[in-house]
Amino acid sequence: MITKMTQLNMKDFNKPNESFIVSGRIIPTFENNVWQYTEELFSEPYFKKYEDDDIESSYIEEEGKAVFFYYVENSCIGRIKIRSNWNGYALIEDITVAKDYRKNGIGYALLNKAIEWAKDNNFGGLMLETQNINVSACHFYAKNHFVIGAVDTMLYSNISTANEIAIFWYYKF
Template sequence: MIIKMTQANINDFNKSNDGFIVFGRIVPKFENRIWKYTEELFSKPYFKKYEDEEIDIGYIEGERKVVFFYYAENNCIGQIRLRGNWNGYAYVEDVAVAKEYRKNGVGTALLNKAFEWAKENNFCGLMLETQDINVSACRFYSKNNFIIGSIDTMIYSNLSTANEIAILWYYKF
């Protein structure tokens, strides 16, 4: 069951924020005006987890922003956070699925809900950013027909712990 975040379920925000294993990186290459990539696997994988984010009440009351939760047996096991972006796309700020439910269709169901919301709100498609070291996420977006639109080598450059680049993915309706 997928439902919108409200005051009643706001405490489920961040519940599905589990980390992930970094086992490699994607290596993007721009040829003939098209982005393609290969994968470089690491000999020593490591664990990465993002800090929990602050809840923004604007996602309950805002017109161009929303959070959807995915529930299984009354437990929040996934979420997707969306907002309108200046360029006509709906921006996917976050997709999170609890690790024991990954690869079971939860992320795809949330993405489908995002497509539905974006179309209902007259956006031209979806866009999002992930890191080159999140190979599982990159594979997921590619499998769901997103294409790489650009690479940003500077966005994480001021973070001493980060050795990654940003990949911007797009899905145009």
């Protein structure tokens, strides 16, 4: 069941935020005005977990912002955080699915909810950013008809522990 975040379920926001395995990286290339990519596998995979986010009540109260939770029984196992962006796209700020439920269609269901929300709010498409070391996320977006629109090699350059680049993905309606 997918439910919009309210004051009552706001406490569930960080529940599905769990680690993922970093097994390699995406290597984007830009040729003839088209982004493509290859993959490099790491000899020693490792786990990464993003820090928990603080969530503002503005995602409940304001138009142009929303969080949707995916529940199995009474347990929150997925979420998508989305808002309007200046360029006419809806920006997916975060999408996460609990480890034990990945690759079961939950991310796809949340993405479809974001598409529905974006269309209902008259956006021209969806956009998001992920890191090139989050290979499974990159595969997920490519499989769901997102295309690379840009790469930023400097976004994480001031974080000494980050050995990654930002990839911006777009899905135009």
